[in-house]
Amino acid sequence: MSEPSTPLDRDGGDPVLGAVRQALDAGLAGHRASLERLVRIPSVSAPGFDAAEVRRSAEAVRDLLAASGLEHARLLETDGAHPAVYADWLHAQDAPTVLLYAHHDVQPPGDPSAWSSPPFEPVERNGRLYGRGSADDKAGVCVHVAAVAAWLAARGALPVNVKVFVEGEEETGSANLPAFVAAYADDLRADLMVITDSANWKVGVPAITYLLRGLVDAEVSVRGLDHALHSGLFGGPVPDPLAGLTKLLAALTDEHGRIAVPGFADDVREPTPAERARLDALSFDEATFRAEAGLLDGVELVGDPAAHPLERLWMRPTATIIGIDAPGVEESSNTLVPAARARISVRLAPGQDPLRARAALCDWLQGHAPWGLHVEVTPGAAAHAFVADLDHPVFAAAERALAAAYGHPVVYTGVGGTIPMIEPLSQAFGDAPALLTGVEDPDTRAHGIDESLHLGDWRNACLAEAYLFSELAELER
C-alpha cells in the first residue's frame, strides 16, 4: 500500500537501518488498517459529544500499543477527563528515554453533509486518506506504533527506551491538564519528548516545528430580556441583545483584525535575530498561501501590516469567533432574542502569559457590552506558546533522521496552533527538550471539512521516527 521504499530512503547502507526500513514497509499495510479502525471511532472530545466514544478510542489505542510489542499498556484516568493511554518499552540500558506523544481525540466534524465522504468512514482518494482524525492526530498515534513495531520486528529490541503517551483531550485545550500532570508526570518522565502532532512545510518537505502559539478561550453571553419579544411590538426602545453581542464582538478587533483589548499584547516579544533569519529563509509566497487557505479573490490578508505574514501567523496573538448561539437564518422569526452567546478562541504569541491574557480578555468582554446588557463570561482553556531550544543536539539528530527518510533537507517552521501539554510536561521533566514534527501538510484541513492525510508523507514520517531512535541512542544521556 501507499508508496514503496525508494532510493530517496537514505539509510546509508547501514544494515540495521535497512532491516528496520524493510520491516516498516512490510508492516505498513497493517498500520494503515489500524489507522482506519481508529478513524472510524468518533472520538470527539468537545462538550456535547458522546464521551463513551472517546473512551472506546482510548481502549482501541491501548490494544494497538499492546499489539505492537509495547508493555504496560493502560488507560490514564483523571477526574472528569477523557482517558489518555500509556505504554512503554524500557529495556535499552544506558540509552535515553523518549516520550512519544500524540492524541487520539478529534475535533467535531462540523456539518457531515458538507464532507465529500462521511467524516468517520476513512476513504483513500488520490493518495490521501480522508476522515476526521486521519491526520490530526490518529496518524501521529500510528507513526509511533509503526516505528516501534519496525524495530521490534527487525531487531527484537529498540535502541532507546520509549514511553508512548496518547492524550484524550488535546482538542478541548487539555482542560484537565494541571491535575493530569500532577497525577502522571512521574510515570511519563523522559529525557526528551517527540511530539508527532504538527505539519510539514509542504508535501515532501519535512519540518521541525520550533514555535507554537498559546491558546486561551472564553464564552461570553449577553442578556437583556427575560423572554423573547416580537421585534415589531418591542423593537426600538428595547435593545436587541444579539445586536449588542455583535457590537461587543466587533469591538474585540481593530480595522486590521488585530486584538483591540488595551494592554493585551504588551507581553508579546519581538522575534530574535535568529528567529527573524529563519522567517526570512522560508520561501513564503503570498499567492501559494492564499491558495492553500482558500482565500477568495480580493479578500485581504489582515493583521499588523508591518509584520511578515509568517510572523503574524506564528508570533502574534489573534482572535477567532468560533461559535455564536443565535436563531439560524432559515428558522428565524421576527423576534428579539433574550440573550445571545459566543465563543472566542485566542492564539497567544511566544512570551505571553496565558493566565494574564485570559484575564485581560475576560475583563474586557465583561466591561464592553452596550446598553447595560448583562454579560456573563466563562473563561476556558489557557496554554503557553512553545519555543524550542534549537541548541540542543536532539535537533541535529532529528534533522538527519528526517532528511534521510524524506530525501529532502529539513526546514524550521512555526505553527500557529497550540499543543497545551508540551510546556507543563517539559517543565515537569526539568526542561526536557521537545521535538515537534508531524504528518500534516497545507492541504490537510485539520479541524475542517474533508480533513485528510498524505499517505506517502505518513510513511516517510514513520520511517523518520524509526531512524530517529537510532540517532537518539547516540546522544549523551
Next chain:
Amino acid sequence: MSEPSTPLDRDGGDPVLGAVRQALDAGLAGHRASLERLVRIPSVSAPGFDAAEVRRSAEAVRDLLAASGLEHARLLETDGAHPAVYADWLHAQDAPTVLLYAHHDVQPPGDPSAWSSPPFEPVERNGRLYGRGSADDKAGVCVHVAAVAAWLAARGALPVNVKVFVEGEEETGSANLPAFVAAYADDLRADLMVITDSANWKVGVPAITYLLRGLVDAEVSVRGLDHALHSGLFGGPVPDPLAGLTKLLAALTDEHGRIAVPGFADDVREPTPAERARLDALSFDEATFRAEAGLLDGVELVGDPAAHPLERLWMRPTATIIGIDAPGVEESSNTLVPAARARISVRLAPGQDPLRARAALCDWLQGHAPWGLHVEVTPGAAAHAFVADLDHPVFAAAERALAAAYGHPVVYTGVGGTIPMIEPLSQAFGDAPALLTGVEDPDTRAHGIDESLHLGDWRNACLAEAYLFSELAELER
C-alpha cells in the same frame, strides 16, 4: 368556560343585542374548542417548515367558516403562496359590506423545550390559553367566527354584509402580496375592513390601533474562504469571516441602537400635533413597560433619546438581527468558518417608502463588510406602515362597540408591528378605511416562547365585533 357575561356588557337593554350576546356566550365553548383545534395545527409559514401544515390549517379554517353559517367558503390560491381562506354572507340589502381579516399562519415556535407546555398543544393556565397562534392570530379567526355565528343563531341574519378573509402568509411578510391582490381584490372588495390582529392597551382596556410600522428584511452572507480552516494554523493573516459579519452587523446601528445607514430615515415624518397629543394622552409608565418587556435590571431603553418611547416604538424605524448562521457554541471547534450569514428585519416609520428603504439597507450591507470579504445580499419582504384616517365615522362606531363590550373606554394606540396586507387592499378598495383591533395584550408574547391569549378579553373581543356589526349597519354607505 372563560368568563360569563357580566353587568359590564352594556348592550343598553337593546333586546336584539341582548339576544346576540346570549347567543355568543352560549356558543363560546364551541368556539374555544375550534380555536384549540386550529392551534394544534403547526401552520408555520416560514421557509423550511412543512407547507402541508399551512394547507391543512387553511382547510380547517375553511370548514370552520362554513360551519359557522358563512357561504362560499373556499381556499384562495396564488402561485407559490400558502393558501388564504375566504367565505361570505351577503344578504343584508342596503347595508355596508365589511371585510373581516385575520391570518391562520403562525411564527416558528423557537426552541420547543423552552416552552412551559408544548407549543402546539393548547393548555389553559390562570385564565390564559397557551400555544403558538393561540393569540396571533388564530384567536382573531375565531373572533370573526364567533361574532358571525352569534348573529345567525340569535337572528338568522347579519345586519351587514361580511366577507371573511383569512391570510396564510402574514408571518412571512405576505411575500406573494402583489400577485394575491391582483388575483383577488375584486372578490374581497368591501366598504371597510376590520383587521383583528392587533393588541389591546392592557387586559380589559380595549384599543383601536391607528398606527402600524412597515417592514423590510434582508439576508446577508459574508464569505472569505472556500473551505473552513484551523484557526491556529491560519488565524492572524487570514481574516475571520464571522468577525467580518459581526463588524458589518455592529455598524448597522449607532451607539443608541438607531439605524446608522446614511439617508435611511430621511423620509421619516414628524408626528402630527394630533398624533403627538394621542401619544401624550397615553399613560406610558417606563417601569410597567420594562416589566412587560422583561428587561433585566439596568438594561437601558435605546433609540433616539429625544423621542417619547412610544414614538420610538411606533413611529421610528428600527433594525433587529433575527438570525445568524454560525457554528453553535457547544459544537464549536477552533475553526475559521468560510462564511457566515445573518437575517435583518427592519421596521419602518409612517411615511417611509419600503422599496426605497429596502434598497438603502441592501446597498449599505453590500458595501460595508471589511477586508474585501465577499458579500451577498438577498432582499426580503417590503411592506408599508399604516396610518388610519380617524375622521372616518367607523372609528366612532367602533369606540361605542368596544366600550360596550369591554365596559371600558377605548384608547387609540400604535403598534410597532406590521400587517402587510392592509395598505394594498385598502388602496385596491378606493382607500377603504381599516379598523384595527385585536386580542393580544402586553403579556401575550406573540412570536415568543409561551405565547398566550387572555380568554376573558377574547370573549369581550368576540362580543365587541358582534356589537360592531350593529353599529356599522347604521353608517352611511
